[in-house]
Amino acid sequence: MTSALVDTLARPALRRRASRTNLTPGSSLALGISVTWFSLLVLIPLAAIVATAAGGGWSTYWATISSGETFAAVRMTVEQAALVTLVNVVMGTLIAWVLVRDRFAGKRLLDIVIDIPFALPTIVAGLVLLGLYGPTSPVGVHWAYTRMAVPLALAFVTLPFVVRTVQPVLGELDHDVEEAAASLGAGRLTILRRIVLPSLLPAITAGAALSFARAIAEYGSLVLLSSNKPFQSEVASVRVMTYIENGSTAAAASVASLLLVVSLVVIVLLDTLSRKAARRG
Amino acid sequence: MSIEVRNLTKTYPSTSGSSEPFVALDDVSLSLPTGQLTALLGPSGGGKSTLLRIIAGLDTATTGSVEIEGVDATSLPPQRRNVGFVFQHYAVFKHMTVAKNVAFGMEIRKRPKAEVRRRTQELLELVHLGQFADRMPSQLSGGQRQRMALARALAVEPSVLLLDEPFGALDAKVRKELRDWLRRLHDEVHVTTVFVTHDQEEAMEVADEIVVVNQGRVEQVGSPDQLYDEPANDFVMGFLGDVTRLGQVRLRPHDIDVAVQPGAAGAHAGVVTRMLRVGFEVRLEVEPDGGGGAVSVVLTRSHAHALDLELGSRVWLTASIGAVTIPAMAAV
Numbered sequence: 001m002t003s004a005l006v007d008t009l010a011r012p013a014l015r016r017r018a019s020r021t022n023l024t025p026g027s028s029l030a031l032g033i034s035v036t037w038f039s040l041l042v043l044i045p046l047a048a049i050v051a052t053a054a055g056g057g058w059s060t061y062w063a064t065i066s067s068g069e070t071f072a073a074v075r076m077t078v079e080q081a082a083l084v085t086l087v088n089v090v091m092g093t094l095i096a097w098v099l100v101r102d103r104f105a106g107k108r109l110l111d112i113v114i115d116i117p118f119a120l121p122t123i124v125a126g127l128v129l130l131g132l133y134g135p136t137s138p139v140g141v142h143w144a145y146t147r148m149a150v151p152l153a154l155a156f157v158t159l160p161f162v163v164r165t166v167q168p169v170l171g172e173l174d175h176d177v178e179e180a181a182a183s184l185g186a187g188r189l190t191i192l193r194r195i196v197l198p199s200l201l202p203a204i205t206a207g208a209a210l211s212f213a214r215a216i217a218e219y220g221s222l223v224l225l226s227s228n229k230p231f232q233s234e235v236a237s238v239r240v241m242t243y244i245e246n247g248s249t250a251a252a253a254s255v256a257s258l259l260l261v262v263s264l265v266v267i268v269l270l271d272t273l274s275r276k277a278a279r280r281g
Numbered sequence: 282m283s284i285e286v287r288n289l290t291k292t293y294p295s296t297s298g299s300s301e302p303f304v305a306l307d308d309v310s311l312s313l314p315t316g317q318l319t320a321l322l323g324p325s326g327g328g329k330s331t332l333l334r335i336i337a338g339l340d341t342a343t344t345g346s347v348e349i350e351g352v353d354a355t356s357l358p359p360q361r362r363n364v365g366f367v368f369q370h371y372a373v374f375k376h377m378t379v380a381k382n383v384a385f386g387m388e389i390r391k392r393p394k395a396e397v398r399r400r401t402q403e404l405l406e407l408v409h410l411g412q413f414a415d416r417m418p419s420q421l422s423g424g425q426r427q428r429m430a431l432a433r434a435l436a437v438e439p440s441v442l443l444l445d446e447p448f449g450a451l452d453a454k455v456r457k458e459l460r461d462w463l464r465r466l467h468d469e470v471h472v473t474t475v476f477v478t479h480d481q482e483e484a485m486e487v488a489d490e491i492v493v494v495n496q497g498r499v500e501q502v503g504s505p506d507q508l509y510d511e512p513a514n515d516f517v518m519g520f521l522g523d524v525t526r527l528g529q530v531r532l533r534p535h536d537i538d539v540a541v542q543p544g545a546a547g548a549h550a551g552v553v554t555r556m557l558r559v560g561f562e563v564r565l566e567v568e569p570d571g572g573g574g575a576v577s578v579v580l581t582r583s584h585a586h587a588l589d590l591e592l593g594s595r596v597w598l599t600a601s602i603g604a605v606t607i608p609a610m611a612a613v
């Protein structure tokens with residue numbers, strides 16, 4: 001649910017709001033359909049969750065949010081999502097670089113395989129990771145049910161985002177520009193730092209936003225892989241599930257609305273950053 | 282000599298499955314004196330851009346050597362050749378302002394900030410972009426971007442300036458303006474300059490010396506006048522201007538005298554079958570009586586008027602005195 005909102009908000013279509021309208025009857029209809037569809041699927045349910053959260057009254061809301069377990073879960077979710085996003089920024093850019101710039105055997109295969117974490121049902125992703133890092137690990141790494149389980153699962157499911165946003169931009173990058181910098185005396189590192197990375201920055205931040213949003217919303221793989229102990233390895237989405245199982249819908253909605261706010265803030269921040277990067281000199 | 286190219290060969294492995302490698306440059310030797318403006322002229326795919334890129338170090342030769350200002354540069358990376366390079370599609374740094382673009386090379390060389398600022402402004406004035414220092418490249422027109430790219434290349438005080446089809450992406454009018462401007466700029470800064478073009482008019486107008494490159498070989502080197510008046514072969518003659526055939530010789534259409542009366546010895550009689558006026562000139566096609574294909578003739582509008590030419594007129598054609606002619610090949 002949160003992830004659906006977050007994914008939608010990250011789409012570039014919503015980024016630029018026209019200051020004047022240029023609506024013809026045809027485009028008015030298209031706009032009407034778009035807004036209705038978006039409202040039915042996203043806005044109204046979201047309003048409903050906020051209403052549910054408010055339904056228990058301010059005291060319930062505050063009690064839920066400020067309870068130690070919830071706070072610890074939300075905090076860990078945000079921290080781990082941020083950490084994994086940072087890792088993705090580095091690794092994703094590197095993988096995209098290798099896929100675009102280098103020629104090697106198995107490149108096409110790697111290019112396809114990258115999307116697997118994205119395409120797998122997340123519960124299956126959990127199962128896959130459990131096979132390798134669980135109690136019966138063939139490589140002797142027993143990360144399942146420890147604190148390492150959370151970043152591991154998040155890194156697995158969010159891997160493709162930065163790769164897939166950076167890859168096309170890197171592919172379109174004019175090779176002339178790097179040659180021009182080289183003939184002006186810039187070494188490879190300088191070219192990377194001053195020419196290539198600034199051009200990729202908008203793509204990287206867009207990928208980071210998607211990756212963060214996905215990480216903060218992850219549930220399926222964590223249910224299997226992490227022991228979900230309060231204060232230790234329980235993430236916000238699992239906390240929401242716990243509340244629902246206990247019949248406390250208002251409390252669950254309160255956590256959900258908090259996650260919603262966090263996602264919104266992060267996405268707005270990253271969006272501002274990428275716009276600044278696009279304009280900066 | 283500023284640039285000395287010796288026995289340069291560049292081959293690419295064939296892509297189309299045949300075992301023959303593609304030869305982009307075939308044993309090219311060339312020496313270009315300091316301070317001169319040289320054009321590498323030739324048809325697309327003839328190897329001229331490859332030659333320029335090898336001089337800049339952006340491509341490597343299969344065999345042969347390149348010397349710049351007396352230093353063997355064959356294995357030097359582009360960073361250490363002190364060469365300014367201007368690309369056809371400008372290669373601007375899109376995320377930097379115009380001033381930052383120009384300052385880039387100087388910043389890499391860690392020049393003092395004040396000097397960088399002063400010199401950037403100087404260069405922007407030189408290329409008439411003084412007002413645009415704080416704009417982004419996307420706010421400039423194509424011609425302005427290319428001038429910015431030129432200022433950027435000049436900023437590092439290169440020993441040679443190389444331009445790869447610098448005006449190729451611009452429209453005809455801007456192209457002509459920039460061409461004149463480049464000539465004047467070169468007269469001001471005197472840096473050894475080589476530019477690649479496939480436009481013979483551009484080469485003739487701007488360059489001190491033209492190197493005609495075709496199929497990986499140098500066909501002829503000489504001043505624009507030399508090349509036009511004494512073409513070494515059929516290819517050079519054909520590439521530098523229009524060529525037509527009159528009797529047993531090939532010559533330029535404007536080197537044919539038109540008479541409306543018989544008289545001159547050896548004149549070829551014929552009938553005007555096409556007449557086209559373009560600006561101040563009139564282009565005729567004359568079908569000679571003996572057959573053998575139409576002859577193109579160009580004359581001024583006033584001359585055509587004086588002769589009272591029209592479609593179907595009978596004319597007698599002779600080669601002008603002093604016309605450049607080469608024997609026509611029998612098979613033509």
